[in-house]
Amino acid sequence: MRKNKAVEVGSLPSLWFLAFFVCPAILILFLSFLKRSTYGGIEYQFQFENYRRLFESEVYFSIFARSLFLALVTTVLCLTLAIPVAWAVAGLSQKAKALVLLLLGIPFFMNLVIRIYSVRLLTAFDGPLNHWLEKFGIAIDPFLLSQNSALVLLGMISTYLPYMLFPILVAFEKFDWTIADASHDMGASPSLTLRQVILPGIKPGLSAGILMVFVPCFGEFVIPDLLGGAKNMLVGNLITEQFLKARDWPFGAAQAVVLLVILSGFCFAIHRWGNAGVAKQS
Amino acid sequence: MLQSNRKPPVWARAFLIFVLLMLWLPIAVMFFNSLDFQSGELLQFYQQVFNDEALLQALQISLHIALSSAAVSTVLGLSGAYAIHRTGFAWKKFLLVNSYLAMLIPELVFALALLTLFGMIHFPLGPTTVLVAHVSFSLSFSIFVLSSRLQQLDIFIEEAAADLGANSRLIFFKVILPQIYPSLFVSLLLCFLLSFDDFLITYFVNGVGTDTLPIKLFTSMRIGHSPKLSALSMLLTAGLMFLAIAIFMYRNIRDFAHSDRK
Numbered sequence: 001m002r003k004n005k006a007v008e009v010g011s012l013p014s015l016w017f018l019a020f021f022v023c024p025a026i027l028i029l030f031l032s033f034l035k036r037s038t039y040g041g042i043e044y045q046f047q048f049e050n051y052r053r054l055f056e057s058e059v060y061f062s063i064f065a066r067s068l069f070l071a072l073v074t075t076v077l078c079l080t081l082a083i084p085v086a087w088a089v090a091g092l093s094q095k096a097k098a099l100v101l102l103l104l105g106i107p108f109f110m111n112l113v114i115r116i117y118s119v120r121l122l123t124a125f126d127g128p129l130n131h132w133l134e135k136f137g138i139a140i141d142p143f144l145l146s147q148n149s150a151l152v153l154l155g156m157i158s159t160y161l162p163y164m165l166f167p168i169l170v171a172f173e174k175f176d177w178t179i180a181d182a183s184h185d186m187g188a189s190p191s192l193t194l195r196q197v198i199l200p201g202i203k204p205g206l207s208a209g210i211l212m213v214f215v216p217c218f219g220e221f222v223i224p225d226l227l228g229g230a231k232n233m234l235v236g237n238l239i240t241e242q243f244l245k246a247r248d249w250p251f252g253a254a255q256a257v258v259l260l261v262i263l264s265g266f267c268f269a270i271h272r273w274g275n276a277g278v279a280k281q282s
Numbered sequence: 283m284l285q286s287n288r289k290p291p292v293w294a295r296a297f298l299i300f301v302l303l304m305l306w307l308p309i310a311v312m313f314f315n316s317l318d319f320q321s322g323e324l325l326q327f328y329q330q331v332f333n334d335e336a337l338l339q340a341l342q343i344s345l346h347i348a349l350s351s352a353a354v355s356t357v358l359g360l361s362g363a364y365a366i367h368r369t370g371f372a373w374k375k376f377l378l379v380n381s382y383l384a385m386l387i388p389e390l391v392f393a394l395a396l397l398t399l400f401g402m403i404h405f406p407l408g409p410t411t412v413l414v415a416h417v418s419f420s421l422s423f424s425i426f427v428l429s430s431r432l433q434q435l436d437i438f439i440e441e442a443a444a445d446l447g448a449n450s451r452l453i454f455f456k457v458i459l460p461q462i463y464p465s466l467f468v469s470l471l472l473c474f475l476l477s478f479d480d481f482l483i484t485y486f487v488n489g490v491g492t493d494t495l496p497i498k499l500f501t502s503m504r505i506g507h508s509p510k511l512s513a514l515s516m517l518l519t520a521g522l523m524f525l526a527i528a529i530f531m532y533r534n535i536r537d538f539a540h541s542d543r544k
Contacts, residue, residue: 010365013358013421014373017380020418024395031398042402084290084297091290100298102527107305109526111479113499114515118308121315121507128311158305190291219388221482226503236390243394243486253398256391263388 031253042249050254060238064258067235070149071217074156078164078213079206081157083199086165090172108162116226119155149232155223160216164209171205207274214270215263235259309519316512327513337498337514344478344494347409351416352473358417359424359469364454366425367432368440381422392419393486400487407489415487416480420473427472431465432458464532471529475522 032050037043054060089100107115123129179201183193199206221236228234235255242252318326331337365371366378384392396415400407435458443453481496488497495518502511 008365008369008371009361010369010371010373010377013362013365013425014377014380016358016418016421017377017384020396020399020414021380021384024399027398027402028391028395031402081297081301084294085301087290088294088298091294100302102530103302104305105526106523107309109475109522110309110519111481111496111499111515111522113481113496113503114312114519115308117499117503117507117511117515118312120503121512122308122311124507158308161301161305215386216388219390221390222500226500239390239394240486243397249398249401252394256394260387260391267386 028253028256031250032257034250034253036248036250050251051258053251054254054258060255063233063238064235064262066233067218068262070153070156070234071214074153074160074217075164075210075214077153077157078161079210081161082164082168082209083206086168086172087198089169090175104162104165107158112159112222113226115159116155116223119151119158120227123151149228151227152224152232152234155227156217156220159223160213163212163216167205167208167212168202169205171202175201204274207270210270211267214266218263219259312512313516315507315509316516318509327509328517330510331514331517334510337495340493340495340498343409343492344496347413347416347494348474348478350413351420351477352470354413354417355420355424355473356428356466356469358421359428359473360466362421362425363428363432364458366429368454368458377425381425384419384422385426389419389482393483396483397486407487409488409492411487411489412484412492412494415483416477419480419483420476423472423476424469427469428462428465431462435461467532468529471525475525479522 031042033046033048035043035045035047035049089097089104092100110118121127175198180193180197183197184190188196219236219239220234221240224232224234224237225240228237239252239255239259242248242255316327317324323329362377362381366374371377393415396411396418399405400411405411440453440457443457448456478494479496480494481500484494484497485500488494493501499511499514502508
């Protein structure tokens with residue numbers, strides 16, 4: 001290891017992180033205990049009011065609960081889709097695998113806003129889905145069709161499925177299939193092999209995927225905003241509103257702190273679960 | 283290819299087809315929406331996109347910020363990666379931990395943290411704040427890409443250079459740098475894409491009149507949908523798609539070229 005005689009070159013990125021990552025994080029914590037001044041600025045007066053408001057009102061609790069529920073459902077559905085898909089992809093020939101990965105990857109590279117827009121187009125009141133439903137005589141209120149919570153769920157899954165898919169794919173590639181062979185030889189049915197042998201074997205991939213879906217999903221703003229309509233408010237919308245519309249920054253900061261605490265707890269739990277009982281593979 | 287009793291079950295393949303459909307159906311709808319089958323000109327909406335002044339300006343702003351952000355991120359990322367893997371820098375752990383954390387926290391929190399910072403020091407929102415924000419969240423990725431490349435390098439070559447009398451600066455510029463050019467390119471491209479595509483953080487910290495393209499897209503989409511918007515979306519998707527394929531192919535060519543050098 002060489003010691004640089006000149007100014008340490010690593011100080012530049014460190015200062016950047018300090019100024020624009022660590023510092024802002026501390027500021028939010030600090031801000032959550034302050035008060036909103038009359039015209040939307042900040043009054044430097046220490047108080048617990050923000051947290052009290054947050055925990056006492058039923059409205060905010062239901063928003064957090066709904067977001068938590070939606071994130072959990074998204075994660076579970078992504079799991080149920082990603083495991084078979086990753087299994088299918090792992091079993092393809094080299095060429096087919098490259099092609100399928102490309103086909104799976106391209107929608108992943110789409111801009112989030114564009115992707116959600118395309119989902120909206122599909123279900124728009126003058127769009128193809130409504131058109132075909134009418135043809136078959138199924139009458140659904142077209143405006144309801146284009147903005148509802150099921151659609152938010154669909155948007156979430158379309159966006160975050162690749163984040164679940166790729167870690168699990170990697171885990172499948174690394175998986176030692178001889179163990180599955182042994183299980184098969186000993187007479188286990190395919191579904192038993194899946195549950196008892198394969199799934200525990202890819203647990204690290206599963207936990208990585210779960211984290212990469214749940215964390216962004218819980219704080220998502222764009223998807224519920226564009227697809228959810230007025231009635232579907234999630235944590236992301238709530239916080240964004242505090243900062244950009246209601247101009248109650250301290251209150252928004254308090255919500256953000258609660259969000260982070262919940263996420264940290266979840267990450268910790270999943271991390272523990274993911275590493276429990278996994279034998280070190282040489 | 284897996285043996286026959288290892289082959290994934292049929293229903294797994296059915297899931298694959300279902301997922302592919304689910305991902306591509308909206309794109310197909312958007313594609314057909316962007317074409318004009320009713321009047322004579324098929325590509326009318328694409329032409330409207332190219333003639334729209336406001337859109338072109340937003341594109342220009344997006345490009346400026348993305349290019350600057352990529353450059354600054356990569357330079358800082360290189361400093362960081364080098365400091366972590368080639369020096370006895372005292373704050374190595376701080377850098378590492380921060381770069382991981384910055385990748386893990388939700389974008390929303392990042393966005394409001396930066397907005398809070400700028401608000402509290404009364405720094406005016408505009409292209410500068412957007413640039414700072416973009417560099418901040420792409421720095422981690424740059425460090426990650428360059429770190430992994432630096433770790434792959436053969437350190438004996440650098441030590442040989444040191445034995446022959448080269449100082450750190452000479453070693454960096456003459457030995458390390460030439461070996462990492464492809465990774466520098468990947469870092470630039472990745473940071474460019476991250477910045478160009480970003481919506482949420484930009485939405486929080488941009489001022490009036492510095493709308494990037496994703497912001498313009500969002501505000502237009504909130505109002506409603508139109509074939510012109512679909513045309514713009516198709517153009518952006520196709521453009522970014524080609525860039526993504528370029529990364530993919532460049533990496534494969536580079537790995538192929540490097541494999542016979544060892």
